[in-house]
Amino acid sequence: MADESSTIDDRGYIPRFADAPVGAVLGGVAAFLSSIGTIWIGLLMLLIVADVLGRNFFNAPITGVAEIAARSVVAIVFLQVSAAILQGRLTRADFLLRRIGRASPGAVNVLEIVFALCGATVLAVLLWASWPKTVEAWVTAEFFGVQGVFTIPTFPFRAITVVGCTVGALACLYRAGQSLRALRGAAE
Secondary structure (H helix, E strand, C coil), X not given: CCCHHHCCCCCCCCCCCCCCHHHXXXXXXXXXXXXXXXXXXXXXXXXXXXXXXXXXXXXXXXXXXXXXXXXXXXXXXXXXXXXXXXXXXXXXXXXXXXXXXXXXXXXHHHHHHHHHHHHHHHXXXXXXXXHHHHHHHHHHCCEEEECCCEEEECHHHHHHHHHHHHHHHHHHHHHHHHHHHHHHHHHC
């Protein structure tokens, strides 16, 4: 077995900075964002349980839980997508890739490159579409909820979308580069 420390594998290994500085930094940022998303899931779960208990046992629901939960789900996805990309854990037909890989390992690398470039394109388009709305939310102090009852600013949620799209697109490009290097290495 060759030195595995210089590659990113499907277990989500973050390479050492000396071996792959871009991969190490990108992996660290993705892991940090993902951990924020994981903590957010736990806090959201506690908030929902507290709301249900308050609603059923004390006839006192927590105001704004539905709005917070609705926005949180989207934010959590964008916080965790880059780590999923780097770890190769996005939903896909692995059984088909394994079958193709037995017949032609190079074809799997080509498919991985195409998949990663498509992902980078989709995330770049989402970034392009989200940026003006994020700036507008900041400038106008946009909020959601019912004024006088419960409001929360939309800017943090929109900013998370922009950050998640940016890091996710970079993660896709990094995975495409890794697959391209593997394809070139297999050809030699």
